[in-house]
Amino acid sequence: MTRYVLALDLVDQPDLIQEYEAYHRAIWPEIEESILSTGVHQMAIYRFANRLMMLMDVANDFSFEQKAAADANNERVQEWEKLMWKYQVALPGAKPGEKWVLMDKIFELRG
Known part of the structure; x- marks a missing residue:
């Protein structure tokens, strides 16, 4: 299994952040x-303030490209993604249209 960590910002408005969280509770x-x-x-x-971190534990054969292709062909996913853009702000340095940005692991401690 592989773990990925991604980051994204939200529009820095408390009412919109509350709406975003409500969508994610259900x-x-x-x-x-x-x-x-x-x-x-x-x-x-x-979440901390308007900064989000997503942790994903995925199968060893997981592919972001395959997930993106599946999402692009799923009408309901596209509807969700369009709705979420109301609340999301791309991080500085993100590519045009890129939401979640993959973070680099710089430290790990194991006991």
């Missing part, structure tokens, strides 16, 4: 299915 069933069906075993999103 994600659409089609979104959950689309995530799990592409090899994601576990996903969690953490």
Whole structure:
């Protein structure tokens, strides 16, 4: 299993942040299915102020490219992604249209 950590910012408005969190407390069933069906075993999103961190534990054969292709062909996922852009702001340095940015691991401690 592989773990990825990604970052994204939210629009820095408390009412919009609350709406975003409400959507994520009750994600659409089609979104959950689309995530799990592409090899994601576990996903969690953490927030500090308007900064988000997403942790993804995925199968060894997981591919961001394959997930993007599956998402592009899923009408409900596209509807969700369009809705989420209302709340999200790309990080500085992100490519045009890029939401979540993959973070580099710079330290790990194991006991």
